[in-house]
Amino acid sequence: MLDTDLFFVDDAMGQRRDFNVQSEPDVGESDGEDDIQSRMGDEDETQEDEEEEEEGGSDDEESEAQIPTASKQKGPTWTDPDDPALQVSLAGDKRGRKLREAVSEDVIGGRDYERRLRRQFEKINPTPDWAATARKKLHPAKAKRRRPSTSSASESDEDNELPDVLADARGILQQGRKANTIPQGILSIERLRDANLAARSEGEVKAVHFHPSPEVPVLMVASTDRRLRLFNINGHTNPHLQTVHIPELPVTTAMFHPGGASILLTGPRPFYYTYDLMSGTALRSPRGLWGTTFTKTGVAQDSSMEICAFDPSGEVLAVAGRSGQIHLVDWRAGQGQVVGSVKMNAAVKSLAWSHDGSGQLMSLGENSEVYVWDIGERRCVNRWKDDGGFGSRLMAGDRVGKYLSIGSRTGLVNVYGSEGVSSLASNSPKPLKTLGNITTAITSLRFNHDSSLVAIASNVKKDQMRMIHLPTLTAFSNWPTSSTPLGHVTSVDFSARSEYIAIGNSRGRVLLYQLKDFSTQ
Template identity: 60%
Template sequence: MGKHARKRQRKAEEEESFPLGTRIDLADEASKDDEERRLESLLFGKPYVPSISKDGWNAIDTLEDDDIEGIEGAEAELEAMLDADLFFVDDGPSAAHPNSPVLDLASDPEAALPTPAPSETMQTPVAQKNSARKVPAWTDPDDATLTVDLASVRRLRKLRDAPDEGILGGREYERRLRRQFEKMNPAPEWAAKARKKRRREAVEGEESDGGVEELLTGTGGIVSAARRRTIRQGMLSIERLRDVNQTAPADGEVKAIHFHPSARVPLLLSASADRRVRLYNVDGHTNPHLQTLHIPELPASTAQFHPSGTSILLTGPRPYYFTYDLETGTTTRSPRGLWGTTFSHAREGANELSMELAAFDPTGSILAVGGRRGYTHLVDWRAGGGQVVGSVKGNSSITSLWWSGKQLMTLGEDAEVYIWDVGERSCVRRWKDDGGFGAKVLTGDRAGRYAAIGSKSGIVNVYGSDALLLSGLTRPKPLKALDNLTTTITSVKFNHDSQLLAIASSVKRDQLRVIHLPSLTAFSNWPTAGTPLGHVTAVDFSATSEYIGMGNNRGRVLLYHLRDFAS
């Protein structure tokens, strides 16, 4: 019985069709290009012969019979050699030959061509390119034999992955130390982007120019202003750093802390109950202590930088103040005629001229000092010597004051807010805080969009820009009454771009909340019940809000890093 016609046709098609490249004669040298010939020379030790000569003719066709016989003889000699004699792994210059050169095939491919050797045994070293990953400049051989007991050292217990983990080898110990360091000091955003870009270019086969192309093609400046980053409500990206005053702790309660007004000067001052003012360089790691000022005759309750950043003002429950010049390092007491020549203890009383409440205007030309009987004294700072040039008076003792641009705002014990025209020495507007009981602290943001008033009941009323207007017939309504705390508010502070508001109370432990603006909601992830804040007595943000500092009654200045504002 004959075969089926369809089967005969299928068999014929299978015989005619073949995969691509299966019918190529491997011995045909004329069909190979230069790259294939060079690769065969590197792998199999064959002499490299270019396919095209300088005259444009095929080099194989122009070889003489003696040359062809020499090539065939070399191939026959290589066929009799073992694989171990043909190949080896190049780990760099060997110990036996420290001066042996390392070939670079990428820069000079012709360097890999074999050269005739006088010995009968033919050896062809192969130089392989190292991987793109950088190798360490030096490796300690003792790391392989090192053992570390994590359970015996208290500071190393944080490196354990399991509670019962004990001894680690040197390599694993190094890896965990590196992991802990990267956890405490995460890579900045620009470095992470650069790494992703290099990986992407390595995959795509592109070369990175280090950002030079972006710099040359862009129209922005080399040193551009930082972008405003919007903080979302709910979760705050924050981490605890080393205490600012760990190198020089205070003996007693921290009365005041203040960051330098310039973002280029990483300074922080702290005034404590031991009548000392300490300066620290805030770098987020060691925070070195720079200087200590001891003023025995003044228990400084307020310490602040001048808006220009060139000096420090120190005030307290005394009718005089001290200034410290950062450039010259000199301390100066206020002149005798600060309060004029008509000073009388019978009329004013020494306690009535306390300078605990003092604040500079944004330009630093006028210092406002709050008194007890409704007076707010104005000190002319431009003259250099300091002189009270005028006063404004409310109906009750002043509990807090704050400058809104050129206008001065004061808060009285009767919860009334006065807005003063300093030039005319007159009140242009007056309104009462909502609730109207026990107002303690008044402050606002730099842009003049918000004002906040804290009371004895723990409620903080946040007002909008309508409360800062110079004219208004109706009493402004608060945007929201924050009732996150239940004790007397002692500290209220806005950050530099009015996205965060910190409120604190020194009456109870751990009484601090960070409010998100403009949603006016507290962040839920920080602080927690386990955050060791203590009795918070002072709060301040750095110039760019990268750091937030808190002083407590135990003399510690806590420091936290806000990752959303990292430079």
């Protein structure tokens, strides 16, 4: 057998080059050197011809783009010569059946099999936007071929570029950034893998809360099994980070501190727990938190801390007590210390801080009255009643200070503008709109980061949740649907930039959805 039948050189261009090597023992070294020099001379001549072709092609750039030289193309680094002779059966393989183009098709060649595998992979994993953009920058001639500099060519180029400029009213420099608006009517949303699938809760989910910093993609989940779980939300695997068991406290309220360094856990007990994210330790507050400042007998009468809220700076924690008492806890030292209180004429049902820079606290009573408090002076600066008085029970404000929403036991939600938040408003502000999309008691109200969406939900019946478009105060028609597996929704929260929305239910699941209008900003 000759050496030519045994060896060949596979170059980087994917072209097979066979060398005519003869196994003759009489051939001397001088003949081999002459052969090599002649080949090098041929390669030099070929290279000079290619350079002349490139210089000549500069005058006609269109022909150069259509007929690229071999030196500009890069083929596969490995080519198996046995692929054309390979025969693959598609009908006998369960995974290969999806590659068939016809039901009766069975055996195909190796090259065709490779082509179909590539097509199936690109179908499942499309080219990302960043890769397409990088390719356009790396090969601008392929993205848009130049034409000769004639008057007709320049006019055609202007016709191609002009619609791109006039398609948007924004400036040219701002076209790369997406507008912070979301259209009404149809919500672009996609369901992802459950956020807590790696460590599902064994009881009802009481609270879900995203970390306040967009650089920390962490979701906190608290459930009735007295466990706090942390997950890294990446939209794919959502790995489980840690579980904290607190047997002494049935957690009903859990939230991140506005600074993001700790988590506050409260429930129907006169004490609370704080979990420090840096050290990974959970600390319980001492009993008798309220001391003797607000009681006559010297014994703490408030036995619950379920209703509480941090101010935007995280320096003050407001806690609802009995008989309309609202205790103010100084949180700057790391451990809570009661420094004052205010009192309304009815039992407190909900608390919310103003985010308009005034530092005011709003409290909702069981008689549907809203009190606006000046915390610095410890006095009520405004007081008004919720429109309609439908048995108000839950109040929430947005992160910008534009809206205030109040949910009732009948399912109606009043949405107020900035006048409902400001202390200078009238004694009877009128809501912008009363939403009647839910017919049972409202238990969850949550605004997104830019006040364009609000989620309202009820845990009384299954699938009682709606997403509201705030600029138009209308509900989205395409989501949720009758087939959306929401269950009894117990808690809702948006991520720091509204890329995700997490929905906890009574079965211990935390559904995770991606909002596409915010994920690409």
